Amino acid sequence: MAQLSLRGIKKRFKTTDVLHGIDLEIGDREFVVFVGPSGCGKSTLLRLIAGLDPISDGEFLLNGQRMNDVPPSRRGIAMVFQSYALYPHMDVYENMAFGARLMGLDKPAVEARIAEASRMLRLEPYLKRKPRELSGGQRQRVAIGRALVRKPEVFLLDEPLSNLDAALRSDVRLEIAKLHRDIGGTMIYVTHDQVEAMTLADKIVVMNLGRIEQVGSPRELYETPANTFVATFIGSPRMTLVEMTRDGGRLGIANGGSVAVSALPDVAKLKVGVRPDAVSLSRGHGDDGLIGEVVYTEYLGDNAFVYVRLADGTVMPARVGVNDLYAPETPVTVSINASAAHFFSAEDGRRLEA
Numbered sequence: 494m495a496q497l498s499l500r501g502i503k504k505r506f507k508t509t510d511v512l513h514g515i516d517l518e519i520g521d522r523e524f525v526v527f528v529g530p531s532g533c534g535k536s537t538l539l540r541l542i543a544g545l546d547p548i549s550d551g552e553f554l555l556n557g558q559r560m561n562d563v564p565p566s567r568r569g570i571a572m573v574f575q576s577y578a579l580y581p582h583m584d585v586y587e588n589m590a591f592g593a594r595l596m597g598l599d600k601p602a603v604e605a606r607i608a609e610a611s612r613m614l615r616l617e618p619y620l621k622r623k624p625r626e627l628s629g630g631q632r633q634r635v636a637i638g639r640a641l642v643r644k645p646e647v648f649l650l651d652e653p654l655s656n657l658d659a660a661l662r663s664d665v666r667l668e669i670a671k672l673h674r675d676i677g678g679t680m681i682y683v684t685h686d687q688v689e690a691m692t693l694a695d696k697i698v699v700m701n702l703g704r705i706e707q708v709g710s711p712r713e714l715y716e717t718p719a720n721t722f723v724a725t726f727i728g729s730p731r732m733t734l735v736e737m738t739r740d741g742g743r744l745g746i747a748n749g750g751s752v753a754v755s756a757l758p759d760v761a762k763l764k765v766g767v768r769p770d771a772v773s774l775s776r777g778h779g780d781d782g783l784i785g786e787v788v789y790t791e792y793l794g795d796n797a798f799v800y801v802r803l804a805d806g807t808v809m810p811a812r813v814g815v816n817d818l819y820a821p822e823t824p825v826t827v828s829i830n831a832s833a834a835h836f837f838s839a840e841d842g843r844r845l846e847a
Contacts, residue, residue, distance in 0.1 A: 495569070495646040495679040496521050497542065501551035504537055504703075511537050513703045514551070519681065519696075524673050526682045526690040528726070529700035535683045536575075538700075539649050542681065543572045555647070571645035575652045577632045579624040585611075585635050586620040593642045606642040613668050614638050629656040634665070641672065648673075648680045654689065666693065687729055691715075699723050721842035724766045724835060730798060732766045733809040735783075736839055739763070749804025750783040754831040756847035763845060766835035769798055772811035773828045774819070782826040785809070787819045801825055 502515040512534045519525050527535035540546045542553060544565035553560045560568055571592070579588050586607060593603045611617050614634040624632055633656045640648065650669075654662045670693055673680050684690055690697050691711045699706045699714065699722075707719040718724035724732045737744040739761055745751030778784045785801040788808060798810045799819045809827065819825070836845040 496556055497647070497679065497681075498554040498557075499538075499542075499551070500554070502538070502541060502548060502553065503550035504534070504541060504546070505549040511703050512541075512549075515705060517698065517705065517708065519679060522673075522677050522679055524670075524680045524682070524693055524695045525698060526684060526694035526696070527698045527700060528684060528687070528690045529706075530726075531685065533700040534703040535698075535700050536651050539572070539651055539681060539683050542647075543570055543649055544568055545572075568647070569645055570647040570649060571640040571643045572649040573636050573640045573651065573653045575655055577624070577629075577636045579632060579635060579639075581624050584621050584623055585616060585627070585638075588624070588635055589639045589642050592639055596643060603642070606644070607638075610638040610641040613641070613672070614665065630658060630661060633657060637665070637669075644676055644678070646678055648678050650680065650682045652684055653682075654684075654686075669693065687727060691727075697727075699726060701726075717844070718766070718835065719844050721764060721766070721837050724837070728768060730769055730810040732768050732835070733807065734764045734766050734837070735803065735807050735809070736805070737763065737765050746783060746803060746805050749785075750778075750781075750826070752782060752829050752831065754834065756831075758836050758845040758847055760838070760845065762839045764837040764839050764842070765829075766837060767809065767829055768833065769810045769812040771830040771833035772809060773830075774799060774801065774811050774813065774825045775828070776819075776823060776825055778824050779826040782828045785825050785827050787821055787823040787825060789821055790819055799825075801827055803827070 497519040499515050499517040502512055504512040529535050541548050548561050589607050590603050593606055614637060616634055616638055619631060633653060637653055654665055666689060694711055697711055697714055698708050701722050707714060707723045714723060714727045721734055737746055739757060743751040743753050744765060783803055785803045788800040788802050791798040797813050797815045799813050800808050800810050802808050838845055
């Protein structure tokens with residue numbers, strides 16, 4: 494059992510505030526992913542949980558016990574670092590065995606755990622090699638394996654797949670998800686990769702500038718983003734935001750056309766968020782819709798996206814059929830599925846309900 498409570502957590506480096514009062518509850522056996530742009534504080538928060546850096550203000554509770562002053566070795570937490578942090582004089586086997594031996598496990602138990610972790614991470618051929626004889630991706634897998642053999646109550650992973658190639662990243666991501674199901678531990682995972690966040694997480698924590706913007710399931714964040722930051726951070730291609738003016742039951746852009754919307758927030762100006770699936774195109778400039786011009790087409794094999802520049806300069810992607818080709822500079826009319834549109838305040842970016 495591992496339940497974490499972060500209450501008013503602040504982190505200050507000299508006179509610079511990095512975290513500004515983080516409040517978060519993480520339940521037993523949850524897989525929680527911290528996402529956000531570089532410098533938002535997600536790795537710093539992970540280090541505070543691990544006990545590697547002191548908390549400036551606030552409380553961190555693990556299973557109801559205050560952990561602020563408990564050393565890392567006594568927290569029952571294992572961490573995988575982005576920078577590997579392997580012992581250079583030890584081979585792969587010894588690196589993976591070190592933590593397990595400190596736990597007092599006997600030799601058969603250590604060997605069994607290493608065998609399981611090395612099979613999972615495809616490390617069997619490298620167990621007698623030193624870290625300097627491994628590639629960056631292999632070193633990261635060893636770091637993951639070293640944490641796996643400890644089977645901790647809380648498992649912290651700081652961008653553990655960033656040094657792996659695309660194919661192996663996908664394989665190890667699936668193995669991490671399986672590991673979470675098998676061992677039932679609480680996992681906290683830091684990444685900037687949306688695919689990792691959306692596929693792994695029970696709960697996603699979106700961070701920005703040292704604050705939490707929104708906490709929710711992948712579906713909640715995708716379908717009901719709390720503000721424009723979350724709306725444009727979650728989803729690929731990102732949601733397009735268009736500042737539009739209300740005229741009765743229509744929303745329009747100056748000299749750029751308008752679209753009919755049945756239910757609208759009661760404000761004169763707002764930002765409309767539209768994902769590519771909610772956009773359809775027709776050739777030529779029609780009377781009903783937003784007028785635009787094709788910039789380029791992105792062909793991805795099973796998907797294709799046409800990027801259209803609207804009259805106000807906004808570039809909006811639209812998902813089209815893979816054989817539906819649009820040449821650059823083709824004039825088009827953009828229609829929006831109003832039921833799939835999102836509305837945000839033009840002033841502060843908060844979500845508005847119709």
